[in-house]
Amino acid sequence: MPPHTAPTAVDLGARLLGRPLEHDRVLTGGQHARTVMADDAGRRVVVRTFPRGDDAVRREVAVLTLLGPLGELAPSVLAHGQVDGVPTIVTTALPGAPPADGLDPMVIAEQMGAALARIHRIAPVGLPDESRAPTRHAGRLAARAREAWERTDRTRVLTHGDFWCGNAVWDGAVLTGIVDWSGAMSAPRGVDIAWCRQDLVLLGAPDAADRFLRSYEVHAGRLVDDVHAWDLIAASRADPYVETWEPNYLGIGQSGVTAPVIRSRFDAWVRHLLG
Template sequence: MTDAELESVVAAVSTVLRRTVSLVRPLSGGQHARTLLVEDSTTEYVVRLFPPLDNAVTHEPQILDRIASLGDLAPRLVATGKYRESPFIVTSVVPGGPPAPGLPLRDIAAQMAAVLARIHQLDGVGLRTLSWQPPHGDSTIETHARQAWKQLDPADHVLTHYDFWCGNALWDGAKLTGVVDWSGARSAPRELDISWCRLDLVLLGSIDAADQFLTVYERESGHSLLDTRTWDLMAAARSASRVESWAPNYLGIGKPDLTARVLRSRMDDWTSLLCTK
């Protein structure tokens, strides 16, 4: 996005807020929306600009209302608007950034599991639901996932984040301070969030941390999860063919070591393990 386009987006935000705001800086992380930090004379805001005709502006506000009980852990809706054909959402700023360098992955896993247990206690009734279909394709992981598909029970739905990974968690040093990017949230089985975060922890380099995540989640939520492997298969089948494309996302949260080659290697090791269990 050019400087002139950025200025035009900020001007559109000013119009919606009915006060002048200025660009502080673009924010990194994620590829779905372009994210900006703006400010008026007293307050900073986060602006997320979505692709043309994206439905986030109609969907996310009701999610932010549902998760208000999370308090400072979640953003608060300020306004919605449009720049040309691209909708945008303005929210409050959730303080924090990437986890402290050197923070053990087991600590990251434990805190993310605890906050996910809180999220899954919230009301998901009436939200859009998961588009439920078996994995396609002929790769080994997709074949195994498709064979395991019939074992899943999709009936127990909760409010899921739907993209629960470390890039959507914010930290103040060693403490988790918030969860952002709720545009995909929906009513779905809790295991969808759990397996997605476990995959992220594996890609970060620790199967042990992924297991720690599961242990803490079960303790904090009171739910014993019986079919973790099948859901791990589903998460891997959703992403194995495109994992290299996630390298910019990890770079955006301070993980330059997670190159496309590293991500591919760790994904291949994980899918091999899942397919031999």
């Protein structure tokens, strides 16, 4: 986490824009960036700052220039650069908030599947190429993930890279946008699909993971035949540190998704995947 406070982040954004900003609130739900909402003469903007030396701003600017086809679902860049050596980006603020604690996971699944299908139609021009091949962990899950890798479709699309409910913005039960694009890349579609399915499992709704997949397939106009393989790969990737996601879930108001709950739900999911 960058070492500066929320007002300092707003000051950095104001210096980039060349005009004052008024601090509104800190936006939680992630651990990589400091993210704050600010008022720009009556317009809401988002200021995000990253640790010194981090190239997330450069990567996010590159992908946001590609997202015109998403229209209102993606933010626009207002200013970016380094201020006092701190990578900073100012974007438009999408209307809405993280998903409410009581929002039906089936609603989340349906709308996120439709949104992801739109994202995957965009060509990943100029984005870094990433296979997301399984890492070399020990254990049965990792071994099964490496075997599953051989069965995957590795056709590249524009992937978000961290497609979970905390990076979606909602107005009640309506998805209004997708944020945090710094990890976007050219990668197989299964990367995003499996990551979102795993998130729905951690929310306590494994049935919603299947609803998400069906929604994606309908809106993408194609079947995803290798989803089990990608589920194994995603689980293998998350296994060493999945409990550390507790602050992310608590940060978006999911008070019941604590570290022990995360691990319990994850382990049940892994047992299901391993059969």
